[in-house]
Amino acid sequence: MLTYEPGDSVGHRLDARSKLLLQASFAAAAFGHTDPVGLAVLTGLTLALLALASTTPGVVLAEYRGVLPFLAAAPVIESLRFGAPWVDPVAAVDPALAAYRTVLLLALVAAYVRTTPVRESEAAVARLVPGKLGRLLGLGVGLVFRFLPVLQADLARTREAMAARLGDRRPLRDRVRIVATAGLTRALSRTDRLAVALRARCLSWNPTPPEATFGREDALALGLAAALAGWAMWPAAATAPW
Amino acid sequence: MSTATEDVDLVGEEIAANVARAALFAALTGVFAYVSFQLPVTSVPFTLQVLGVFLAGVFLGPVWGAASMVIYVVAGAVGAPVFAYGSAGLGSLFGQWGGYLWSYPFAAAVVGVGVHGAGDLVDPDTVGLGRLVGAMAAGTVLIYAFGTVGYAVVGEVSLVTAVLAAAVPFVPAEAIKAAATVAIVRSDAVVAR
Numbered sequence: 237m238l239t240y241e242p243g244d245s246v247g248h249r250l251d252a253r254s255k256l257l258l259q260a261s262f263a264a265a266a267f268g269h270t271d272p273v274g275l276a277v278l279t280g281l282t283l284a285l286l287a288l289a290s291t292t293p294g295v296v297l298a299e300y301r302g303v304l305p306f307l308a309a310a311p312v313i314e315s316l317r318f319g320a321p322w323v324d325p326v327a328a329v330d331p332a333l334a335a336y337r338t339v340l341l342l343a344l345v346a347a348y349v350r351t352t353p354v355r356e357s358e359a360a361v362a363r364l365v366p367g368k369l370g371r372l373l374g375l376g377v378g379l380v381f382r383f384l385p386v387l388q389a390d391l392a393r394t395r396e397a398m399a400a401r402l403g404d405r406r407p408l409r410d411r412v413r414i415v416a417t418a419g420l421t422r423a424l425s426r427t428d429r430l431a432v433a434l435r436a437r438c439l440s441w442n443p444t445p446p447e448a449t450f451g452r453e454d455a456l457a458l459g460l461a462a463a464l465a466g467w468a469m470w471p472a473a474a475t476a477p478w
Numbered sequence: 479m480s481t482a483t484e485d486v487d488l489v490g491e492e493i494a495a496n497v498a499r500a501a502l503f504a505a506l507t508g509v510f511a512y513v514s515f516q517l518p519v520t521s522v523p524f525t526l527q528v529l530g531v532f533l534a535g536v537f538l539g540p541v542w543g544a545a546s547m548v549i550y551v552v553a554g555a556v557g558a559p560v561f562a563y564g565s566a567g568l569g570s571l572f573g574q575w576g577g578y579l580w581s582y583p584f585a586a587a588v589v590g591v592g593v594h595g596a597g598d599l600v601d602p603d604t605v606g607l608g609r610l611v612g613a614m615a616a617g618t619v620l621i622y623a624f625g626t627v628g629y630a631v632v633g634e635v636s637l638v639t640a641v642l643a644a645a646v647p648f649v650p651a652e653a654i655k656a657a658a659t660v661a662i663v664r665s666d667a668v669v670a671r
Binding site for chain 1: 486495497498499501502503506513533545546549550552553562566567568570573574639642643655659661662665
């Protein structure tokens, strides 16, 4: 499972906001330059960023092995024709480039998740979205991070118990219903306890935020993000009428 | 040595309870994204995320249901592994399946409005079967509209290919999830509070 790995790489030292911004501008650049040259440049950049985050490409591929077959499906379907010659490889080029672009974006995601602790992601949300909305969103995000493993264990126990009683031979509809009911009842009972706990601990609109760290490396990351954003805009700007 | 004094602005009881629910439903949707079943005959694997969207709309109503899905999407965007097959991150929102993720808050709102109407929340158990199914069907249509258009635009394929690759294999599973939602609402095991 994709999760935070403690470490001391450049990626670990960067502020979560710089990493999010870098991902956004990388996505913009990748959408602006989905051609062989652009993607080759971005592949080099991705490999460099992965190295800085002490994440190997092998780790990335292993994380996304469930997703890759679905990515490969689009170019394959697009190249099929209803009639001779049945297969048109030229039609598969653009979808294949787009699928490869998604692989690059996912690689950066893996690097981000492996280098960013939950608390920092939570604080980044609260800082990026202003006011009470940001506070609620940050709080909600933090709770999702905390309760995900708990609810996951709940559901895993349900499925194990079901399998032990040969429940996995029941019709699909029954299995989905049983798992969903168990998940929901557990979640609702946890919700009640959580709501009481939040009130008992004086949940406030203005908590003390963790210390924000903004170093020299963040400045470099922001510079890179700005360069990528500029490069993303370049095709539109170069053909503009002025 | 100085002491900083600042007023503590407490969050109201109702909002705290609703945030707790919205966050738990978002986490539940995230867990459902891991639970994969295989459709009989085609053996296409599907996850239960959309069931989370249905449940959020049915049990939390349009406003907090949508809020719950916003929390889900944002949590995934900043790295909680809550998207299908444990993926996460800002890039996923702009990836080939990003359209599905963008649709969830809207779909939860549509399901919520369909079940509860515009006013106060009602007990979903008292809502008629036709209304429940209609609300979920509308939500499903919205999810697949966002999803296939997103797949076609981002994947640079035709809409037909997008429908074949990203919608047709999964639609039968949505009927199963809608049936499960109805069964949950009608069962005594779950009591909406």
